[in-house]
Amino acid sequence: MKKIKEKFMTAFTRTFDLPSEVTLELPRITMIGSIHAYIENHQGLIIFSSTELLLKVHQGHVRIKGEDFVLKTMIDKDILLEGNIKDVTFEQS
Amino acid sequence: MFFKRKNWLSGYITIEIKGQYPERFFDLCAKYHIPSWDIKKKSETIALGKIKLSDLPKLRVVKRKTIFKVYFKGKNGLPFFLRHLLFQKPLLIGFFVAMAVIFFLSNIVWRIDVSGLDEEIENKVIQQLEEYGVEEGSFQWNIDSPASIQKQLLTDVPELLWIGVKKSGSAFHLEGVEKTIVEKEEEEAAGHLVATKEGVIEDLFVSRGQPLVRTNDVVYPGDILVSAYLNESEEDDEEEERKPVAAEGEVIAKVWYKSEVTIPLDNQYQVLNGKTEQKHYLHASKYLIPIWNFKNPEYKHYQVDIEEKNFYFLKWKLPISYINQTIYEAELKEEQLSEDKAKEIALEQGRRQLRREIPHDAEITDEKVLHESVESGKVKLTLYYTVLENIAKKQPITQGD
Missing domain, CATH: 3.30.70.340 (Metallocarboxypeptidase-like)
Structure with missing residues (x-):
């Protein structure tokens, strides 16, 4: 049932050319070079340290690795990460 | 950011x-x-x-x-x-001291300007002002209002015709007009002497000009008494144009005045018996806050004098002022006058009224009671006075006549 709904939403988004992060509850990650990462629409912070950030997103996790991490702002569903970003990985679950 | x-x-x-x-x-x-x-x-x-x-x-x-x-x-x-600032005591103290200093300095007289007067009279005015306590460096709350200073100056410096006292912030601006200047200007203008009142000429002292009236002539207001043109009657028209002079002199005439005086027989009046009570208040917008002498005197009849002093901060008037209230105890006196006594008072009052109307050097030569009646508790007198006074007035000749 859940799979069918998801497939339908993907098709719906493609046909009407809607922004996918809205309809599919996917995270939107904006990066400025390797110094800023702006993550919207995440579903919770799991781990944060000066070298690693792990966020729960729809259907998995986002892991960002680097150095000197500071969370510049943290509002409800948005996070602005500052630091020396080296690696962004998606982990499906 | x-x-x-x-x-x-x-x-x-x-x-x-x-x-x-x-x-x-x-x-x-x-x-x-x-x-x-x-x-x-x-x-x-x-x-x-x-x-x-x-x-x-x-x-x-x-x-x-x-x-x-x-x-x-x-x-x-x-x-x-x-x-954090609130706990910085030196800073706070400094702030309040500065405010207090500004407040004090704002209430000091910084400058006194006198304009429009000769140096001699100006010095006199300044000296008088010092006597009232108006000096550079004196506190404003010890000083009367500009209006009362103006009045005092006019009575104390007789040379002044008029003086305007204006207070703007911490400076006093005085603008004066001298009497003498005005008189000089008047003397130079050529003109006749004309009568101001109806009367019979008693005496003529003409120092310049051609007298047109004689003793025992009856004159009416506006009549020319002394002409500015000399030798009026002669036929010197062919000669050079006659120049008018400024006629000068005194024309003493008998003038009659009629006046009515009524004096009520029952008199009720208040007399201050000298007992006073001073009260001090701070006045802020609508509220009067007593700061000294809280008790109310138990006077049955009284008169209240209020003196208000304003405070200034820089050029702004603060909404707070100091009020000094003086309460005088009054006594109500009733008096029942006899008719003779009332008549006496009426005569005196009539004379006093007349004195106010006529010039200082005039002389009351005769006084008659024309009519006397007592009506609903009042004595009514019709008085008739004969006065010897100078009725001459200078009337300048307008050019081009």
């Missing part, structure tokens, strides 16, 4: 979270709509972050649901800065 500045105005706190996975506390904060920023992890169990001062109550709610320990590390922003 703007986000930060706004937070500085409303104040923000740095908090330290201790516990396992301290970053999750901030995640929880975000879920409860408490924005946080500058989150750093110091070690495995310690994280630092900043939140708004106004979110503190919400933070307490969140804290109660977790096992994390929250420590307040730093307080920044305007509210804390202001509170």
Whole structure:
């Protein structure tokens, strides 16, 4: 049932050319070079340290690795990460 | 940047979270709509972050649901800065001392300008002002109002025809007009002497000009008494044009005055018996705050004199003023006059009224009671006076006549 709904939403988004992060509850990650990462629409912070950030997103996790991490702002569903970003990985679950 | 500045105005706190996975506390904060920023992890169990001062109550709610320990590390922003200032005693004292000094200096007379007067009279005016306590450097609250200074100056310096006293902030501007200047100007203008009142000429003292009337002539207001043209009647028209002179002289005439005086037989009047009570108030907008002498005197009849003094701060008038109230006890006196006595008083009053109307050097030669009646408790007298007075008035000749 859940799979069918998801497939339908993907098709719906493609046909009407809607922004996918809205309809599919996917995270939107904006990066400025390797110094800023702006993550919207995440579903919770799991781990944060000066070298690693792990966020729960729809259907998995986002892991960002680097150095000197500071969370510049943290509002409800948005996070602005500052630091020396080296690696962004998606982990499906 | 703007986000930060706004937070500085409303104040923000740095908090330290201790516990396992301290970053999750901030995640929880975000879920409860408490924005946080500058989150750093110091070690495995310690994280630092900043939140708004106004979110503190919400933070307490969140804290109660977790096992994390929250420590307040730093307080920044305007509210804390202001509170910090309050505890800086020297700064506060300095501020109040400065305010007090400005306040005192604002209430001092800094400058007195006198304009429009000769040096001699100007000095006299300044001397008089010093006597009233108006000097450069004296306090304004010891000084009467400009209007009363003006009145006093006019009576104390007889050379003044008029003086205007204006107070603007901490400076007094005086503008005077001398009597002598005006008279000089008048003398130079050529003109006739004309009668101001109806009367019979008694005496003529003409020092310049051609008299047109003789003793025992009856004159009416506007009649020319002494002409500015000499040798009026002769036929010197062919000669060069006659120049009018400024006629000068005195024309003493008998003038009659009629006046009516009524005096009530029952008299009721208040007399101040000399007992006074001084009360001091501070006056702020509508309120009178007594500061000295709280008791109300038990006077049955009284008169109240109010003196108000304003305070200034720089050029602004403060809404507070000082009021000195003097209460005079009065006694009500009733008097039943006999008719003779009333008549006597009426005569005196009539004479006093007349004196006010006629010039100083006039002489009352005769006084007659034309009619006398007593009506509904009042004595009514019709008086008739004969007065010898100077009725001549200068009337300048307009050019081109």
